[in-house]
Amino acid sequence: MSDPNGVVPTIAAIRAAVSAAKATGRTVALVPTMGALHAGHAELIRAAQRRAGFVVVSIFVNPTQFGPTEDFGKYPRTLDADRALCAEAGADSIFAPSAAEMYPGGFGAFVEVPKLDGVLCGARRPGHFRGVCTVVLKLFHIVRPDIALFGAKDAQQSIILKKMVRDLDVPVEMQIEPTVREADGLAMSSRNRYLSPAERGLAPRIFAALQSVRSRAGAGERDVAALRAGLHSDLAAIPGARVDYAEILDAESLETTDRLAKPALAAAAVFLGGTRLIDNLILGD
Numbered sequence: 001m002s003d004p005n006g007v008v009p010t011i012a013a014i015r016a017a018v019s020a021a022k023a024t025g026r027t028v029a030l031v032p033t034m035g036a037l038h039a040g041h042a043e044l045i046r047a048a049q050r051r052a053g054f055v056v057v058s059i060f061v062n063p064t065q066f067g068p069t070e071d072f073g074k075y076p077r078t079l080d081a082d083r084a085l086c087a088e089a090g091a092d093s094i095f096a097p098s099a100a101e102m103y104p105g106g107f108g109a110f111v112e113v114p115k116l117d118g119v120l121c122g123a124r125r126p127g128h129f130r131g132v133c134t135v136v137l138k139l140f141h142i143v144r145p146d147i148a149l150f151g152a153k154d155a156q157q158s159i160i161l162k163k164m165v166r167d168l169d170v171p172v173e174m175q176i177e178p179t180v181r182e183a184d185g186l187a188m189s190s191r192n193r194y195l196s197p198a199e200r201g202l203a204p205r206i207f208a209a210l211q212s213v214r215s216r217a218g219a220g221e222r223d224v225a226a227l228r229a230g231l232h233s234d235l236a237a238i239p240g241a242r243v244d245y246a247e248i249l250d251a252e253s254l255e256t257t258d259r260l261a262k263p264a265l266a267a268a269a270v271f272l273g274g275t276r277l278i279d280n281l282i283l284g285d
């Protein structure tokens, strides 16, 4: 990173830094994050660096995407460690605004992608994707990246943001990178640090359940209800788990489907104790 200690807190300053980079002909990539960075984020930053001459990582725990009973207050804030990871992975600038910088008094414009946000996490977390779309569109206007990178773990988020970019003619290329996993298969997530040792031991069974659905689909099972029931029962068998959803939907439209014909998204959200974990796999790709 050009200035490893420098965290840019204002919109004016990051705009100036990006303009200076663009003036030298550099392509700009943005990796939007909420901080508490892990190896999955490092992979996004490295992928951004391969594509662009100037990589901005935004770190902002976005209040508008948390529900009133969710973990906004306790969401991990680890700026020093995040700076080190950004420097190591090759970011050029960190944009870490305050809530007042992003949402000044009187703020009142929001972006929605209805229908796509009515299923999976959108159905369980009302207003979540409205908050995500609003902050990401603001970040796109502030940073004006040529490329933006997101992780495939948040599959519904990627589908919704791609639709927002298409429908609102946002001049940015969306690049979705594969989910990075721990050695035992658990998808990397900033929320994994909430897990107790016992919960951490059980958490890889979420990915195992998704893999088992993929095996059944690979072996020829086409009946989505049967596949969904198998996924649900594998997840429900994890001791102490509460299944928030276990779904198999069309991988592009997120519509329900009876038979596996086109690629489908097998997606799960599971509470282990108070921690809600999500993961997914594509079937029939």
Ligand code: PAF
Pocket (backbone or CB within 6 Å): 032, 033, 034, 060, 062, 065, 132, 135, 136, 154, 157
């Ligand atoms: O995926 C996330 O970390 C967040 O939803 C994002 C895209 C940074 C928006 O706050």
